[in-house]
Amino acid sequence: MSMHSEEPATSGEAGVDYMTDTRPIAAGEAAPGCKKRDPIVVAENVTRSFGGINAVDVEYLEIPRHKITALIGPNGAGKTTLFNLLTGFDTPNTGKWQFEGKSLAGVSPYKVARMGMVRTFQLTKVMGKLTVMENMRLGAANQPGERLSKALFKGMWGGREKQITDEANVLLEKFKLDAKKDDYAASLSGGQRKLLEMARSLMVRPKLVMLDEPMAGVNPALTQSLLDHIKNLKAEGMTVLFVEHDMHMVRHIADWVVVMAEGKVVAEGPPGEVMKNPAVIDAYLGAHHDVDLGDSEGLKELAAELVADEESIVGTENAGIISLDVVAGEAEPDRRGTGRHQAGSPHGRHGSTDTGSTEKDGQ
Numbered sequence: 001m002s003m004h005s006e007e008p009a010t011s012g013e014a015g016v017d018y019m020t021d022t023r024p025i026a027a028g029e030a031a032p033g034c035k036k037r038d039p040i041v042v043a044e045n046v047t048r049s050f051g052g053i054n055a056v057d058v059e060y061l062e063i064p065r066h067k068i069t070a071l072i073g074p075n076g077a078g079k080t081t082l083f084n085l086l087t088g089f090d091t092p093n094t095g096k097w098q099f100e101g102k103s104l105a106g107v108s109p110y111k112v113a114r115m116g117m118v119r120t121f122q123l124t125k126v127m128g129k130l131t132v133m134e135n136m137r138l139g140a141a142n143q144p145g146e147r148l149s150k151a152l153f154k155g156m157w158g159g160r161e162k163q164i165t166d167e168a169n170v171l172l173e174k175f176k177l178d179a180k181k182d183d184y185a186a187s188l189s190g191g192q193r194k195l196l197e198m199a200r201s202l203m204v205r206p207k208l209v210m211l212d213e214p215m216a217g218v219n220p221a222l223t224q225s226l227l228d229h230i231k232n233l234k235a236e237g238m239t240v241l242f243v244e245h246d247m248h249m250v251r252h253i254a255d256w257v258v259v260m261a262e263g264k265v266v267a268e269g270p271p272g273e274v275m276k277n278p279a280v281i282d283a284y285l286g287a288h289h290d291v292d293l294g295d296s297e298g299l300k301e302l303a304a305e306l307v308a309d310e311e312s313i314v315g316t317e318n319a320g321i322i323s324l325d326v327v328a329g330e331a332e333p334d335r336r337g338t339g340r341h342q343a344g345s346p347h348g349r350h351g352s353t354d355t356g357s358t359e360k361d362g363q
């Protein structure tokens with residue numbers, strides 16, 4: 001079933017099943033900044049500094065169309081800042097970037113979304129004092145000025161009223177939020193709010209969906225459903241780019257992984273290969289070079305090593321990257337990913353600045 005009542009607006013190559021398409025993603029060898037066979041986003045020399053810190057310093061990056069790309073890296077690597085720059089929520093100091101061949105320099109976040117590139121936030125931006133259905137209507141409005149009035153007052157949509165409501169109902173049903181459509185968004189759980197934000201972003205029929213830590217703060221009972229929704233986006237022809245600290249999720253659903261550290265892209269490639277890459281192990285784990293992150297035995301070995309390491313946070317309530325279930329075999333990982341183990345990051349090894357609980361995605 002399609003997310004929408006009609007066919008999605010995504011372009012489709014005749015006969016291509018996006019879930020089983022095994023054509024190579026990179027145009028040549030996988031390496032930082034490598035060209036893709038079919039890029040949807042191209043960024044060149046994009047930099048952003050705050051004070052003396054180069055938060056983002058991306059020489060060249062292409063995001064592959066119709067694929068799920070994970071953007072990973074330690075705290076402070078610049079992932080959210082890059083999201084903000086690409087979607088117009090922040091302005092780079094230098095550089096150019098394109099979506100579907102169109103330059104996005106100076107384009108407002110609102111227009112970027114209308115062009116088909118939507119995003120969600122680490123901390124959701126659903127409107128707590130509006131109902132679930134009103135939030136969905138907000139997602140569909142055509143002009144910034146008409147957003148609230150159209151969301152709140154029926155009859156202001158003209159001929160589109162029924163279509164908007166039908167589309168919202170299909171999406172809410174799909175995301176299992178239909179029973180809650182008249183409830184205030186504030187009454188939803190953290191995971192349900194993430195689902196609502198994702199459902200709302202789909203009201204514009206996007207081509208690229210960017211998710212900033214979709215699993216953070218989500219109850220384990222909802223994780224599978226979120227994963228399935230993300231895979232469905234791809235099945236329907238959308239491109240997904242997500243930031244995530246949960247390596248299980250990355251290995252499970254990503255077709256391609258881009259690794260950032262200290263503002264730069266330090267590695268790119270298929271998940272299995274990237275997690276064996278010494279630059280990635282360096283960025284995340286500093287001294288623990290000899291471990292294969294793409295292998296469950298390697299992960300166990302590393303977890304044991306880190307538990308024995310006095311400076312490590314693995315095995316504490318702040319553990320993130322190496323989830324506790326690898327160590328204990330049963331405990332749930334800390335999905336908020338707080339205090340990730342991160343030698344080599346600007347925040348230092350213990351991740352003392354927990355950006356997961358700080359609102360920093362400025363509008």
Ligand SMILES: Nc1ncnc2c1ncn2[C@@H]1O[C@H](COP(=O)(O)OP(=O)(O)OP(=O)(O)O)[C@@H](O)[C@H]1O
Nearest residue numbers: 050053055074075076077078079080081082346355
């Ligand atoms: N508005 C801001 N003002 C000052 N510094 C900022 C601002 N936003 C980000 N930074 C800094 O830029 C760097 C990159 O931060 P960013 O949040 O993009 O990293 P991240 O990879 O998303 O980290 P996390 O995984 O913790 O979310 C950090 O050093 C951060 O402190």
